Amino acid sequence: MNPTYLPNSWLAQQANRFAPALFFIGLVLLWELICRFGNVPNYILPSPSAIFMAFFDVEFSRWLTHLWATLRVALMGFALSIVIAIPLSIGMMRSQLMNRVLYPALIVIQSTPVVAVAPLIIVLLGTDDPSRVLITCLITFFPLVVSTTTGMLETPPEMIELSQSLRAPRYRETWQIRIPYAIPHIFSGLRVSITLAIIGAVVAEFVAAEEGLGYFIQFSTSFFKIPQAFAGLIFLSIISLLLFKSIQWIQAWFFPWSLPKKQS
Amino acid sequence: MQYNSTIENKKVTDGSAKAAYVSMKGVGHKYDPRPETPMVVQGIDLDIHRHEFVAVVGPSGCGKSTLLRMVAGLLIPSHGHVSVFNLPVTEPRDDVGIVFQKANLLPWLTVRKNVLFPLKHKYGSYSASDEKRANELLEMAGLTQFADKMPDELSGGMQQRVGIVRALLLNPDILLMDEPFSALDALTREQIGFDLLDIWKEHPKTVLFITHSISEAVLLSDRILVMSKRPGTVLDLIEVDLPRPRSAKTINSPRFAELTDKIRGYIYEPNVPA
Numbered sequence: 001m002n003p004t005y006l007p008n009s010w011l012a013q014q015a016n017r018f019a020p021a022l023f024f025i026g027l028v029l030l031w032e033l034i035c036r037f038g039n040v041p042n043y044i045l046p047s048p049s050a051i052f053m054a055f056f057d058v059e060f061s062r063w064l065t066h067l068w069a070t071l072r073v074a075l076m077g078f079a080l081s082i083v084i085a086i087p088l089s090i091g092m093m094r095s096q097l098m099n100r101v102l103y104p105a106l107i108v109i110q111s112t113p114v115v116a117v118a119p120l121i122i123v124l125l126g127t128d129d130p131s132r133v134l135i136t137c138l139i140t141f142f143p144l145v146v147s148t149t150t151g152m153l154e155t156p157p158e159m160i161e162l163s164q165s166l167r168a169p170r171y172r173e174t175w176q177i178r179i180p181y182a183i184p185h186i187f188s189g190l191r192v193s194i195t196l197a198i199i200g201a202v203v204a205e206f207v208a209a210e211e212g213l214g215y216f217i218q219f220s221t222s223f224f225k226i227p228q229a230f231a232g233l234i235f236l237s238i239i240s241l242l243l244f245k246s247i248q249w250i251q252a253w254f255f256p257w258s259l260p261k262k263q264s
Numbered sequence: 265m266q267y268n269s270t271i272e273n274k275k276v277t278d279g280s281a282k283a284a285y286v287s288m289k290g291v292g293h294k295y296d297p298r299p300e301t302p303m304v305v306q307g308i309d310l311d312i313h314r315h316e317f318v319a320v321v322g323p324s325g326c327g328k329s330t331l332l333r334m335v336a337g338l339l340i341p342s343h344g345h346v347s348v349f350n351l352p353v354t355e356p357r358d359d360v361g362i363v364f365q366k367a368n369l370l371p372w373l374t375v376r377k378n379v380l381f382p383l384k385h386k387y388g389s390y391s392a393s394d395e396k397r398a399n400e401l402l403e404m405a406g407l408t409q410f411a412d413k414m415p416d417e418l419s420g421g422m423q424q425r426v427g428i429v430r431a432l433l434l435n436p437d438i439l440l441m442d443e444p445f446s447a448l449d450a451l452t453r454e455q456i457g458f459d460l461l462d463i464w465k466e467h468p469k470t471v472l473f474i475t476h477s478i479s480e481a482v483l484l485s486d487r488i489l490v491m492s493k494r495p496g497t498v499l500d501l502i503e504v505d506l507p508r509p510r511s512a513k514t515i516n517s518p519r520f521a522e523l524t525d526k527i528r529g530y531i532y533e534p535n536v537p538a
Contacts, residue, residue: 156368158365158366159368159370161338161362161364162362162368162381164338164356165336165337165356165360166356166385166386167355167358167386168385172388176381177370177385180370180372183372257372257414257416258372261416
């Protein structure tokens with residue numbers, strides 16, 4: 001079978017084009033059918049229609065409050081981890097000593113489950129934003145450090161020789177060659193980190209919060225309002241997807257040269 | 265004025281055409297100082313004179329590029345002496361330009377900005393007159409219409425032309441070219457060879473040209489250093505007495521065939537003097 005085989009009838013073409021959407025719709029329908037005809041109670045597994053109705057059980061302004069709380073923590077944590085990770089990577093790339101000292105520490109931080117550390121951070125920093133932002137930052141910054149460092153170290157030796165042949169100062173080698181070269185790597189790190197940021201924010205809300213989608217899901221579950229919890233989960237997925245997409249848009253808008261070349 | 269290093273400023277001011285711009289005496293190199301590690305290149309003696317075009321040919325891995333890096337000041341030889349304008353080479357110099365293999369352009373800069381990159385990188389900024397000079401160089405290389413394009417929008421041959429123009433920006437007296445056309449297809453390669461000769465006529469430079477193409481070396485250069493396989497030593501230094509300007513006709517001349525055959529003899533029967 002030729003894998004690039006294209007169906008030629010109009011119907012088959014449309015089916016092929018919308019296959020991912022059709023698969024998704026089919027899955028939701030199947031779920032609905034199982035819930036309806038299998039007599040699954042709503043507090044065990046709510047049907048898609050019940051989840052949809054649950055959106056309207058909560059006031060719109062309440063949704064916005066929760067959404068904003070989660071988004072705010074996620075973005076602050078993400079921003080903090082960018083501010084920490086990129087200078088840290090530059091430092092580790094430039095200084096062998098810094099690399100030797102910091103790398104093991106980073107590995108230790110990364111291998112410690114943040115979920116387990118979260119309650120301790122709350123004890124340390126209190127139940128307000130700073131501890132939630134720190135938890136988010138801890139979860140997001142490692143992929144950024146790894147991708148930035150990798151990108152800078154993978155700079156082709158000829159580009160470095162070009163810099164050396166000009167006897168340019170080292171900081172310009174970093175700013176004008178290594179960092180631009182690392183942009184595609186940095187963006188793949190950012191894409192991983194932004195989705196982790198949502199996870200971080202939710203983890204923090206599970207531990208201590210009075211608002212936010214993570215808090216809302218936990219709260220709803222404890223009152224057996226399972227359809228509402230699912231509705232909150234859908235909001236989480238949507239903002240996570242939108243954030244992921246916005247990283248791609250930012251890259252395409254500001255650094256179009258860094259995108260993989262289209263096969264023509 | 266940053267890049268106007270004129271010949272008058274140089275130690276070599278005797279005005280004679282035979283003054284050595286680049287001089288190598290007993291040059292050898294090994295990357296590891298332990299006695300058991302082999303030399304990469306060994307016993308290289310070569311003087312390159314003002315506005316001379318010298319090519320270095322040899323099999324892959326014979327240390328041709330190592331030689332170039334030593335003249336460039338990117339690598340300090342473990343044996344012997346390399347000097348440029350009678351001064352030992354201890355670091356890269358402003359009056360030596362390098363054209364790298366595979367163009368080595370920065371994909372995030374436009375063609376014009378790539379050409380201006382040496383100034384931007386070395387001094388942090390460039391002036392309007394620098395920009396004018398970049399435009400003139402681009403025009404000379406027939407690249408004006410591509411000045412605002414990104415490097416990946418250009419063909420390999422065009423990209424390497426940009427690489428050459430970039431090396432000319434600081435107006436170096438000496439141009440080092442490290443297998444600059446090896447990534448190009450045969451037709452483009454021949455064309456860009458003639459283009460290089462045109463550019464060289466307009467901007468005479470002292471050139472050290474590394475290649476593994478015998479015909480390219482014969483077509484372009486005044487003298488050819490033929491190197492043995494590793495450890496690279498000098499097998500012969502051949503005077504190319506073909507008249508200039510050279511063109512496609514040169515390739516068909518009997519003398520061209522004689523010279524290429526002679527070099528080919530060294531490459532295929534290494535270490536046997538002809």
